[in-house]
Amino acid sequence: MKISQLEQFRAEVLNQNRRADPDEFFTQVHSNCPIIYSIKDLDPEYFREHFLFGRNPLHIGDLLSQEIKFDVLNFFENIGNINMPVREYLELDKPILQRTNYCRFIDMKFKKYLNLLNGASALRKNLYLAQVNTEDYSIAPLIQNITNQLDYYCFGLGNCWSKVEEYLWIGPSGHTEPLHYDRTHGCLMQLHGTKTITLVPPQGTPDIYRIPAEAMTIPPWFSEASLMAPDLNKHPLLKNILPISQTLNLNAGQALYIPPGWWHEVRSIGNSYTISINRFYWE
Numbered sequence: 001m002k003i004s005q006l007e008q009f010r011a012e013v014l015n016q017n018r019r020a021d022p023d024e025f026f027t028q029v030h031s032n033c034p035i036i037y038s039i040k041d042l043d044p045e046y047f048r049e050h051f052l053f054g055r056n057p058l059h060i061g062d063l064l065s066q067e068i069k070f071d072v073l074n075f076f077e078n079i080g081n082i083n084m085p086v087r088e089y090l091e092l093d094k095p096i097l098q099r100t101n102y103c104r105f106i107d108m109k110f111k112k113y114l115n116l117l118n119g120a121s122a123l124r125k126n127l128y129l130a131q132v133n134t135e136d137y138s139i140a141p142l143i144q145n146i147t148n149q150l151d152y153y154c155f156g157l158g159n160c161w162s163k164v165e166e167y168l169w170i171g172p173s174g175h176t177e178p179l180h181y182d183r184t185h186g187c188l189m190q191l192h193g194t195k196t197i198t199l200v201p202p203q204g205t206p207d208i209y210r211i212p213a214e215a216m217t218i219p220p221w222f223s224e225a226s227l228m229a230p231d232l233n234k235h236p237l238l239k240n241i242l243p244i245s246q247t248l249n250l251n252a253g254q255a256l257y258i259p260p261g262w263w264h265e266v267r268s269i270g271n272s273y274t275i276s277i278n279r280f281y282w283e
């Protein structure tokens, strides 16, 4: 997206007067995720006004660039001996509501997990190194140049966040994270490989088959449906969701801002593994 298009988008946002109201996820109607090709065309105030306040997702085309690079082998060498909790997803053959266990955690050195990834058994056994806190596992300093750049151009608004959490995700191509939303502002940074992501704005919530609050194993910010493999016989209301959903590919070096309340289903594609970092920014 060029600046002139961003200006047009801005006019649209202001026209519709879609200002932030954290309690009013459901009143907003927007399903357009613009892409900006140069992160340097943003600054935190601009980003705040058009995206954070408007609750509009944004696809950033060049989080990584000539100056800011990510060296996979070096990264793996640095984390090889760290023990990390790998998720094993269980009972995937059952509908999500009938599972008694969502996942269990297996502690292993990263280099052991890497062997499983390379040998394809990570996909076969549904093993995903998911949501590993980068502070707790001494990973944050290894990617500081990347997260600094994100904060410099987008999220760095002094003390405006009550908390920022950062997580590492490494998994095999073919793995899908089920449809869910997060309650914070999120930014998914793709460091290696490609993910395909389906986004649904919050006003789709009534038709998305969210998990009932009384379900024991899965929280209500998950959906029992899939948009990547929709079953319209089982979930007929998805016919209202599909027209307002959109799917984009997040390639290595790109980032996606996911506003609070936006549903997303995330699948790793390509022929090897994916590495992502995400950040949750709490208001």
Ligand SMILES: O=C(O)CCC(=O)C(=O)O
Residues within 6 Å of the ligand: 169, 177, 182, 186, 187, 188, 195, 258, 264, 266, 276, 278
């Ligand atoms: O990358 C994934 O598998 C899931 C990421 C996600 O849900 C998020 O960034 O909020």
Ligand SMILES: [Fe+2]
Residues within 6 Å of the ligand: 180, 181, 182, 186, 264
């Ligand atoms: Fe998420």
